[in-house]
Amino acid sequence: MRTSWADSVSNSAAEIAISDKNSLPRPTRSTYVPPHLRSGSISDLSGPVSGTNGGSRWIGSDGGGTKPELRRQGQGNSYATAGRDNAGGGGGGGVRNNRSGGWDRREREVNPFGNDDKIDDIKQNFSEQENSGINFDAYEDIPVEVSGENVPPPVNTFAEIDLGEILNQNIRRCKYVKPTPVQRHAIPIALAGKDLMACAQTGSGKTAAFCFPIISGIMREPYAQRTRVGRTVYPLGLILSPTRELSCQIHDEAKKFSYQTGVKVVVAYGGAPINQQLRELERGVDILVATPGRLVDLLERARVSLQAIRYLALDEADRMLDMGFEPQIRKIVEQMNMPNRGVRQTMLFSATFPREIQRLASDFLSNHIFLAVGRVGSSTDLIVQRVEFVLESDKRSHLMDLLHAQRENGNHGKQALTLVFVETKKGADSLEHWLCMNGFPSTTIHGDRTQQILKRVVSAYPCPDSHRTWVSHTVT
Numbered sequence: 001m002r003t004s005w006a007d008s009v010s011n012s013a014a015e016i017a018i019s020d021k022n023s024l025p026r027p028t029r030s031t032y033v034p035p036h037l038r039s040g041s042i043s044d045l046s047g048p049v050s051g052t053n054g055g056s057r058w059i060g061s062d063g064g065g066t067k068p069e070l071r072r073q074g075q076g077n078s079y080a081t082a083g084r085d086n087a088g089g090g091g092g093g094g095v096r097n098n099r100s101g102g103w104d105r106r107e108r109e110v111n112p113f114g115n116d117d118k119i120d121d122i123k124q125n126f127s128e129q130e131n132s133g134i135n136f137d138a139y140e141d142i143p144v145e146v147s148g149e150n151v152p153p154p155v156n157t158f159a160e161i162d163l164g165e166i167l168n169q170n171i172r173r174c175k176y177v178k179p180t181p182v183q184r185h186a187i188p189i190a191l192a193g194k195d196l197m198a199c200a201q202t203g204s205g206k207t208a209a210f211c212f213p214i215i216s217g218i219m220r221e222p223y224a225q226r227t228r229v230g231r232t233v234y235p236l237g238l239i240l241s242p243t244r245e246l247s248c249q250i251h252d253e254a255k256k257f258s259y260q261t262g263v264k265v266v267v268a269y270g271g272a273p274i275n276q277q278l279r280e281l282e283r284g285v286d287i288l289v290a291t292p293g294r295l296v297d298l299l300e301r302a303r304v305s306l307q308a309i310r311y312l313a314l315d316e317a318d319r320m321l322d323m324g325f326e327p328q329i330r331k332i333v334e335q336m337n338m339p340n341r342g343v344r345q346t347m348l349f350s351a352t353f354p355r356e357i358q359r360l361a362s363d364f365l366s367n368h369i370f371l372a373v374g375r376v377g378s379s380t381d382l383i384v385q386r387v388e389f390v391l392e393s394d395k396r397s398h399l400m401d402l403l404h405a406q407r408e409n410g411n412h413g414k415q416a417l418t419l420v421f422v423e424t425k426k427g428a429d430s431l432e433h434w435l436c437m438n439g440f441p442s443t444t445i446h447g448d449r450t451q452q453i454l455k456r457v458v459s460a461y462p463c464p465d466s467h468r469t470w471v472s473h474t475v476t
């Protein structure tokens with residue numbers, strides 16, 4: 001049985017999972033820092049350290065020479081690793097770094113929790129729904145199907161999963177009390193090093209289900225070092241997602257989960273200038289969250305290499321195929337030097353399981369476990385769907401009736417929020433104007449709005465006094 005990455009690389013630095021046919025210079029033993037020296041600073045390291053790049057934690061020369069030089073991040077901070085069993089149950093949580101670990105010394109890691117950082121102050125008796133609106137009661141009866149060889153048992157609490165103290169603190173900071181069904185099953189499977197095909201609806205907590213094992217795996221790898229050759233970076237984990245919105249959402253969550261772990265997460269997506277993303281990548285990346293098109297661009301510019309990838313997660317794979325990304329995904333996974341399946345660990349998440357996804361699963365996964373949470377392809381039971389046929393000429397007055405009814409009735413004591421989909425951008429702008437004129441503050445989401453405005457609109461959504469109605473011309 002294949003075990004975790006941590007286990008598979010534990011014997012030798014030379015076993016770092018970079019395929020032989022590829023030319024990435026291998027880390028040499030001389031940069032390995034034995035546990036008793038790990039609390040020292042970078043300057044304590046002996047071996048091939050030839051400078052600290054102006055205070056940066058990259059080790060090696062500045063790459064100004066003609067020959068690209070392997071730059072590697074030293075692990076000059078405390079980095080305790082401990083064995084663990086493969087079912088994700090026992091063993092000690094590895095700690096990759098101390099508080100500043102993994103970050104450029106000039107850069108302070110921004111606290112993604114804002115002022116809500118003090119875990120001591122976090123009351124453990126808050127309502128479970130406070131954070132997310134997840135209704136855990138509704139999850140109790142949810143059907144779960146799991147198949148495959150040696151399936152690790154699900155867990156009921158986060159405490160049963162050996163994620164290490166720092167990750168556990170971040171879980172508490174996120175105010176997650178207990179794992180959602182997909183997390184209960186998927187996290188032990190992934191921590192056991194197994195490939196996973198998971199079918200789960202959107203909003204079911206998938207992000208944590210694949211992020212926790214990836215972050216924890218990277219933290220546990222004694223030889224996993226952040227690598228850069230010239231201007232090419234070599235992430236260890238790759239998360240592919242269909243849209244910039246979802247990528248940003250995953251990035252935001254992953255930054256919370258990886259806070260103070262030393263694991264650095266960077267996002268790259270299309271529809272935004274590439275330069276800022278390039279600069280961010282150059283500062284170092286352990287986990288790259290990316291949309292397929294932008295990643296292909298970065299690979300073709302040789303700014304990212306996939307040779308060192310140990311963990312690959314595809315989120316909303318069915319949506320990526322619906323959006324026509326299959327050629328890019330296949331190029332990324334099959335033609336760009338990524339370690340083969342069975343060498344890397346792959347997790348494929350999809351709400352539906354049509355033939356195209358089954359094909360992708362059989363091409364990308366190795367001896368995988370299949371997990372289905374809820375009825376695959378169905379909409380959630382928490383949403384009531386009602387179809388009403390309305391004449392074109394009556395649409396606006398009908399919408400107005402619905403909005404008035406909603407305003408009067410409220411929604412479980414709260415003012416309701418509304419999302420209206422229309423066919424065109426022009427139609428969205430026109431409806432927004434009309435709604436505002438009629439006393440319903442609204443805003444639009446469509447491709448002509450800049451990323452910055454969209455982000456403002458999206459973050460304003462839960463705010464009670466801002467726009468109550470969104471008008472969108474596409475489902476994103």
Ligand SMILES: Nc1ncnc2c1ncn2[C@@H]1O[C@H](COP(=O)(O)OP(=O)(O)OP(=O)(O)O)[C@@H](O)[C@H]1O
Pocket residue numbers: 128131132134175176177178179180183201202203204205206207208246316
């Ligand atoms: N165990 C948990 N306890 C409480 N809240 C949680 C838990 N897991 C996830 N959440 C929250 O639930 C919400 C939905 O989770 P998440 O975004 O991971 O779902 P998802 O399935 O990835 O959805 P999407 O398909 O939109 O990415 C988020 O606000 C997240 O912070």
